[in-house]
Every structure is written in C-alpha cells, then in structure tokens.
C-alpha cells in the first residue's frame with residue numbers, strides 16, 4: 621500500500637531564521653514530509669525528577685502573518701526519559717522575534733535526565749492559523765451537542 625495521494629501541491633512557506641548561536645545547525649526536518657522540524661538545545665541541562673527549566677534554542681524566526689509555529693515534545697525523549705514541555709505545544713506568535721525557548725520538564729518520577737547542547741530536544745510545527753473576530757450575542761445558535769461536554773457522549 622502506498623500513502624494516499626497528496627492534494628494539489630501547496631507551496632512551502634518561507635520562514636526567516638536567525639542563528640543566535642551560529643555553531644548550532646539550523647532547524648531541519650529529519651525526513652522529507654515530517655510535520656516537525658527538530659530544535660536543539662543551546663546549553664547543557666540536567667533535570668531532577670519533576671524539575672523544569674527554560675532552555676534556549678539559539679534560534680529566532682520570522683514567519684508571515686497568518687502563521688504560527690508550535691513547539692512540540694519529541695516522542696522518543698518522552699517515551700525513553702519522560703521529557704516533555706510544560707506548555708506543550710508552546711505557541712510561537714508570528715510577530716515574535718525573540719529567541720525561541722523551551723520549557724522542558726522531566727516527568728520521570730525517579731531518574732534525572734541530562735540534555736546536552738546540540739541535542740534535538742523538541743520540534744517546531746508551522747501552521748496556518750485564523751484570526752477570529754469575536755462577536756458578542758445574547759444566545760448561541762442551537763446544536764446537537766448543546767452544552768454536553770466532559771464525557772457526555774459516554775465512555
């Protein structure tokens with residue numbers, strides 16, 4: 621079986637990058653078509669169980685209006701060591717020009733974890749996002765779900 625055919629080609633979006641730490645490689649997709657481009661940590665970090673740290677990536681970006689980038693954990697690190705991001709996914713606004721930082725947490729209950737400068741510790745997913753216009757009304761239109769939430773459809 622081959623993968624389903626792609627819809628009509630969508631152009632790649634150009635993202636400008638600044639390497640604040642020129643010795644680190646730029647963000648890159650590990651394989652063609654990957655959703656996330658890997659981000660590296662710019663410093664060595666050791667996290668005790670339950671500890672978190674704000675970690676620099678040495679990277680600043682500028683993307684077009686109408687886009688946002690989301691910082692996601694890497695599942696390999698999550699499965700092997702319990703490493704995640706506190707605010708997953710972290711939101712990078714299109715107007716943000718500062719250094720992308722990762723709020724990394726060690727969720728393992730027993731083992732400390734060491735991340736070394738240059739390790740690929742997170743991934744950046746670039747997406748189109750809509751801007752909403754919030755219109756206040758007295759009543760919201762009816763729907764089949766109504767106000768049912770939090771398991772209202774059953775287990």
Ligand SMILES: O=c1ccn([C@H]2C[C@H](O)[C@@H](COP(=O)(O)OP(=O)(O)OP(=O)(O)O)O2)c(=O)[nH]1
Nearest residue numbers: 691707710711712713714716719720721722723
């Ligand atoms: O994991 C993250 C999340 C955010 N940011 C940067 C980019 C983003 O545009 C900015 C603000 O993030 P967010 O809106 O999530 O935080 P906030 O607490 O609402 O801060 P602000 O008041 O600056 O919007 O911080 C990061 O570098 N890493």
Ligand SMILES: [Mg+2]
Nearest residue numbers: 711712713716
């Ligand atoms: Mg904000």
